[in-house]
Amino acid sequence: MSNRVYEKDGVTILELKGTITLGSGDVNMRDKIKELLSQDHKKIIIDLGEVSFMDSTGLGELVAAYTTARHQQATLKLAQLTKKIKDLLSITQLAAVFESYETLDEAIASFK
Amino acid sequence: MSEVGPGRFHVHFSVPSDLRYTDLFHSVLTQLAQEVGIPEERLDWVTLALREAVNNAVLHGNKKDASKTIQVEFDADENEFVMKVWDQGPGFDDAVLGDPRNPENLFRPNGRGIFLIRQLLDKARFLRHRGGWFGLEMTVALNKKEESTQRQEAAHE
Numbered sequence: 524m525s526n527r528v529y530e531k532d533g534v535t536i537l538e539l540k541g542t543i544t545l546g547s548g549d550v551n552m553r554d555k556i557k558e559l560l561s562q563d564h565k566k567i568i569i570d571l572g573e574v575s576f577m578d579s580t581g582l583g584e585l586v587a588a589y590t591t592a593r594h595q596q597a598t599l600k601l602a603q604l605t606k607k608i609k610d611l612l613s614i615t616q617l618a619a620v621f622e623s624y625e626t627l628d629e630a631i632a633s634f635k
Numbered sequence: 636m637s638e639v640g641p642g643r644f645h646v647h648f649s650v651p652s653d654l655r656y657t658d659l660f661h662s663v664l665t666q667l668a669q670e671v672g673i674p675e676e677r678l679d680w681v682t683l684a685l686r687e688a689v690n691n692a693v694l695h696g697n698k699k700d701a702s703k704t705i706q707v708e709f710d711a712d713e714n715e716f717v718m719k720v721w722d723q724g725p726g727f728d729d730a731v732l733g734d735p736r737n738p739e740n741l742f743r744p745n746g747r748g749i750f751l752i753r754q755l756l757d758k759a760r761f762l763r764h765r766g767g768w769f770g771l772e773m774t775v776a777l778n779k780k781e782e783s784t785q786r787q788e789a790a791h792e
Contacts (some may be wrong), residue, residue, distance in 0.1 A: 545690050546654050576679065578686055579751055583744035590742055607679055614754050615747055616736040 524548030524574075526555055534631050535564040536602075540573040543581035552581075556588040556599075565597045568630045572603030582611060589620065598622075602630035643712045644671075652697040652705050652722070657689045660707055664718075671711040672777050680755040681716075681775055687748040688720040688771050696722025696769060706768070716775040719762070726769035729761055 524541035537555060542548055559567055569585070585601075592599040601623040604612070612618040624630035648663075650656045661682050668678050689705065697703040706721040733740050735747045752759045752773060762770035 544686065545657070547658075576683075578683055578690075579745070579747040580690075582747055586742055587744040611751075614751065616741065620741060 524551050526551065528555070528559065531627075532631050532634075534566045534568055534634050535559055536568045536570055536627065536631075538570040538573070542576040543574055543584065544576060544578040545580040549580045549584050552584050553587065556591065560592060560595050560597055566634045567592060567597060567599045568602050568627065569599065570602050570627055571605065571608055572627075574605065574608065577608055577611060582615060582617065586617065586620070598634070600624065600630050600633065602627045644710070646709045648707045649704055650707075651701055652693050652699070652703040653701055654690065654693050656705070657686050657693075660685055660689055664709075667709060667711075671709075671716050672713075673716055673775060674777075677775065681718075684752040684756050684759075684773055685718055685720070687752055688718070688773065691748055691771070692720050692722035692724075696724030696726075698724065711777075713777065715757075715777055718773045718775075719770050720773075721762075721768040721770040723767070724769055726761065726763055 524539060524543060524547060526540070527538045529536055529538070537559065539548070539552060543552055556567070556569075569588070589599050601621050603626065604623055609618070609623075612621065612623070622633065624633060646667075648660070650659075664682050664685055665678070667673075668675075668681070673681055685707075689707065692705045693699065697705065703723045705723075706719075708717075708719040708721075710717040710719075729749065732749055733746060735741065735743065735750050740746060749759075752771070756773050757776045758772075758774040760772050762772055
């Protein structure tokens with residue numbers, strides 16, 4: 524998995540690419556989010572548009588990231604979910620936990 | 636792959652208990668998918684289920700003990716594709732598995748693997764036999780789409 528972090532309109536965007544599975548991308552994502560929170564980023568969007576595959580470990584890392592952010596008074600939202608990831612969030616009822624948006628612009632606008 | 640009759644096959648792997656084999660089985664399944672007729676729209680779910688089962692066998696069944704072994708079997712006929720993943724652990728009572736959708740579990744980072752397998756495949760059951768091995772059998776119906784198409788066609792008649 525690869526990632527890119529950039530800022531737009533005061534919002535931090537973590538763009539992920541590849542797979543987020545046990546042993547591949549899970550620790551990378553966790554470490555990146557911890558790093559962003561330690562740098563006091565309070566508005567974070569995870570862009571999942573290029574994530575091709577996610578397993579239960581990946582889902583668990585998203586949940587952990589959400590709760591860690593909340594404990595640090597930061598807000599974490601999701602954008603550009605693929606159909607498969609939407610289905611996974613729906614099946615596990617995590618769709619009710621995460622604020623998620625079809626596009627990045629909508630996700631950014633939601634912070635205003 | 637060993638043919639066991641017309642339109643049927645059985646293939647069996649035995650590997651050291653190591654997470655690096657999860658990707659290998661993912662690749663094997665992707666290769667087999669067309670051969671056995673797993674519908675393309677279900678392939679990601681079938682591979683996800685297999686990955687979860689192999690990871691569970693290595694981590695929870697064999698407790699990361701590299702001296703232990705996991706076995707993976709694929710069986711297919713014209714009606715169904717069956718995957719079995721065996722480990723050398725003591726097994727567990729699946730009745731104790733909580734529903735990850737319950738409010739008290741929703742924010743837990745783990746506990747979704749078996750749930751996803753059950754949700755995404757047509758059948759999943761634990762097996763407790765074969766010389767102390769503990770297994771998970773997962774079944775994919777191969778004629779689901781055709782049945783659905785037939786039902787739609789019948790409805791239009």
